[in-house]
Amino acid sequence: MNPTPFARLADVSRQVAGTASRNEKVAHIAALLRDVAPDERALTADYLAGTLPQRRVGVGWRSLRGSTSTPAQAPTVAVREIDARLTELEDLHGPGSVTRRKELLDDLWARLTDAERTFLTGLLIGDARQGAGDGVMLKAIAAAADLKETQVRRAVMLAGRTGPVAAIALDGGAEALARIRLEVGRPLRPMLAGSSPDIASALGDVTAPGEWTVEVKLDGIRLQAHKIGDDVRLFTRSLDDITARLPEIVDLVGSLPARNVVLDGEAIALRPDGSPHPFQVTGARTASSADPDELRRTVPVTALFFDLLHLDGADLVDAPMQQRRAALQGLVPAEHVVSALEVTETAAAQAFFDDWVARGHEGVVAKRTDAVYAAGRRGNGWVKVKPRHTLDLVVLAVEEGSGRRRGYLSNIHLGARDGKGGFVMLGKTFKGMTDEMLAWQTRRFTDLMTERDDWVVRVRPEQVVEIAFDGLQRSTRYPGGVALRFARVLRYRDDKSAEQADSIDDVLRLAQWQQNNQVDPDEEQT
Numbered sequence: 001m002n003p004t005p006f007a008r009l010a011d012v013s014r015q016v017a018g019t020a021s022r023n024e025k026v027a028h029i030a031a032l033l034r035d036v037a038p039d040e041r042a043l044t045a046d047y048l049a050g051t052l053p054q055r056r057v058g059v060g061w062r063s064l065r066g067s068t069s070t071p072a073q074a075p076t077v078a079v080r081e082i083d084a085r086l087t088e089l090e091d092l093h094g095p096g097s098v099t100r101r102k103e104l105l106d107d108l109w110a111r112l113t114d115a116e117r118t119f120l121t122g123l124l125i126g127d128a129r130q131g132a133g134d135g136v137m138l139k140a141i142a143a144a145a146d147l148k149e150t151q152v153r154r155a156v157m158l159a160g161r162t163g164p165v166a167a168i169a170l171d172g173g174a175e176a177l178a179r180i181r182l183e184v185g186r187p188l189r190p191m192l193a194g195s196s197p198d199i200a201s202a203l204g205d206v207t208a209p210g211e212w213t214v215e216v217k218l219d220g221i222r223l224q225a226h227k228i229g230d231d232v233r234l235f236t237r238s239l240d241d242i243t244a245r246l247p248e249i250v251d252l253v254g255s256l257p258a259r260n261v262v263l264d265g266e267a268i269a270l271r272p273d274g275s276p277h278p279f280q281v282t283g284a285r286t287a288s289s290a291d292p293d294e295l296r297r298t299v300p301v302t303a304l305f306f307d308l309l310h311l312d313g314a315d316l317v318d319a320p321m322q323q324r325r326a327a328l329q330g331l332v333p334a335e336h337v338v339s340a341l342e343v344t345e346t347a348a349a350q351a352f353f354d355d356w357v358a359r360g361h362e363g364v365v366a367k368r369t370d371a372v373y374a375a376g377r378r379g380n381g382w383v384k385v386k387p388r389h390t391l392d393l394v395v396l397a398v399e400e401g402s403g404r405r406r407g408y409l410s411n412i413h414l415g416a417r418d419g420k421g422g423f424v425m426l427g428k429t430f431k432g433m434t435d436e437m438l439a440w441q442t443r444r445f446t447d448l449m450t451e452r453d454d455w456v457v458r459v460r461p462e463q464v465v466e467i468a469f470d471g472l473q474r475s476t477r478y479p480g481g482v483a484l485r486f487a488r489v490l491r492y493r494d495d496k497s498a499e500q501a502d503s504i505d506d507v508l509r510l511a512q513w514q515q516n517n518q519v520d521p522d523e524e525q526t
Contacts, residue, residue: 001037006082006112007075008032009047010119016048022136022420029140038171040079045166047079049137050421052123053163055240057089058101059124069110077111082120125450125460133421133499137162145169147177155180157189157375158317160239182315184260185228187235189375191264191307193365193382195391195506197513199350202366202383203343210369212343213325214352215306217362217384219279220268221286221495223303225253227261234267236286238497245285247292249303256331258312263328265305265338275360279491287494306338306365309373321381322369342369357387388468389510391416391484391502392493394423395463397456398445401438405430408438409445409457414467414487416480417503423461424480424504432468432488441492464493464501472511480504482511 012032016025029048036044046053085108092101112120138156142149147169155165155177168176182188196202203212222237223246232250234243243250249267269277269285276282285299308328309317316324329337341352343366353364363386371381393414401410411430415423433441448459467487475483 003078003080004036004040004044005075006077006079006120007116009044009079010113010115013048013119013122014115016136020420022139025136026140026143029137030144033140033144033166033170036079038167041167041170042163043079043083044163045137045141046161046163047119047123049133049162050123050126051162052086053083053161054086054090057086057124058092058097059089059105069106071114071117072111073113075113075116077108077116082108125448126462133419134162135419136421141166141169145173147174151177158182160187160189182262182310182317184262184310185226185231185233187224187226187239188262188309188317189239190222190224190237191373191375191382192378192500193384194378194380195502195510196366196383196385197389197510199353199364199366199385200346201513202385203346203349209344210322210342212349212366212368213321213340214343214349214364214366215338215340216356217365217386218266218268218304218338219276219362220266220282220304223249223265223267225249225261225263225265225303225305227253227256227258229259230254237495237500242286245288245292245295246301246303248296248300252303252336258331260310260312261308261331262310263305263332264307264309265303267301267303269299270302283494303336304338305332305336306340307373308332317373317375320370320372321367324373325369353385353387362386389471390466390468390490391507392464392496392500393426393467394461394498394501395445395459395465396423396425396461397458398441399428399456400454401430405438407442409442410438412441412465412489413456414465414484415461416507417499417501419503419505423498425478426480426482426507427478427484427487429467429484429487429489431486432490437489437492444492461498464496464498466490466493472507480507482507 012028015028019025033041033044043053085104088104089101109117138152139149142152151174152165152169155168156162158180159165165177165180168180224235226233232243232253233241234246234249236242246267253261253263267282267286269282271277281299282301285295285301288295305328308324308331311327311331316327341349343349357363363384366383366385368381374381393416395412396415397413398409399411401408410433411428413425413428415425418424444463445457445459448462449457450460451458467484468490469484469488470486472482473485475481477483
């Protein structure tokens with residue numbers, strides 16, 4: 001087969017972005033996946049999902065704006081060539097790398113048409129905005145390969161990435177997908193928790209003891225630990241490898257009495273009395289590339305695990321949570337296992353919640369004891385409860401500051417995921433921002449800028465921020481029909497990607513709970 005022109009992917013991306021119909025999005029992508037060469041299917045699926053296999057290649061908005069060449073009049077660049085050039089960019093390090101990166105980028109840019117430039121820009125800056133997230137892409141792969149979506153979803157869960165699964169599904173069908181297993185050393189997508197405003201709502205009617213447990217919810221960094229013989233690897237929620245930054249946790253996992261292990265938990269900086277440091281302390285430690293042994297001495301991090309996904313050849317993702325928990329407790333020292341309570345009645349769960357919140361922790365996660373590990377998505381098997389209304393939202397834009405904030409980017413526009421690859425705006429806030437935070441976010445959002453006018457800076461929807469608020473109110477101003485009341489910034493969440501932010505469905509469930517409990521929505525406010 002002739003190489004597929006990159007322009008064809010750009011055209012399908014435009015078609016996908018131009019329709020609100022999920023079925024049409026699926027049909028466009030499925031048709032292309034069936035038509036491209038077998039060795040192009042993984043790239044095609046990744047690109048149309050808005051992701052790069054290389055993850056980061058050191059090219060941002062400023063680099064792209066620096067190109068002055070005229071777009072090519074006709075497409076000449078193939079999909080595989082784009083991948084090869086991006087791999088070259090990723091591999092550039094050390095003296096002279098900045099100059100060489102510019103040369104490679106300028107050469108590629110001069111050979112792209114305007115439509116190809118637009119599509120590649122979205123991929124490079126993480127702003128494809130074509131509505132082809134998992135909800136569309138997994139359906140499209142299933143349709144292209146004539147498979148069930150559940151088969152594709154499970155394979156992606158275990159493989160961690162969508163592109164390779166697309167290639168396997170079309171090349172080998174259901175039998176090939178079934179051979180995809182949890183692989184120790186390769187991160188899988190983590191299971192996520194839904195949200196509930198209180199313990200009673202999370203547990204519902206507890207019909208029998210042992211149906212639920214409640215675990216302490218830690219304010220740390222999600223951590224997936226893999227042990228393969230004498231080798232240990234540590235991954236974040238977004239599947240980034242941070243092994244070199246946490247030597248104390250490497251030592252702990254390496255000492256466990258098993259040869260092959262996959263654990264799920266949290267890394268957190270604790271004070272001598274066991275109470276947590278502010279999240280920023282943990283976040284700074286796990287993000288720092290400074291001497292890890294010095295960091296270990298000055299800001300030690302503790303690992304606390306709550307799940308065991310693999311143990312010496314046995315995959316446990318399909319085992320009930322109660323069985324996984326028992327295996328975890330038999331392997332990991334008790335001081336490194338997250339505290340939990342088997343629920344016999346709601347009052348006991350509430351007391352557990354109150355106790356741990358008083359100690360400075362975030363809240364609890366209620367877990368059904370019969371739930372399997374549903375990686376990569378939120379389900380009803382895990383439900384988090386916090387003592388105040390908080391949401392993890394995405395910054396969509398930011399406004400120039402005025403008065404004492406002149407010269408800073410201040411008021412942020414907040415959005416929840418819409419489930420279709422986009423975001424629903426819920427309001428704005430400038431409250432809760434310290435001077436240090438203002439300086440940081442001015443730098444951050446300048447780097448994420450995609451366009452600006454005299455007042456508002458539009459940014460790539462990448463930065464997650466945790467927002468506290470007093471309630472929700474009806475709103476005709478915002479498309480979701482609700483807005484946040486008295487929203488204020490708690491912290492920026494660099495440990496979460498935009499795909500892991502809360503959804504508009506989470507927000508509407510909270511609004512329904514508020515209405516059912518006769519919370520006064522008050523008058524609509526900005």
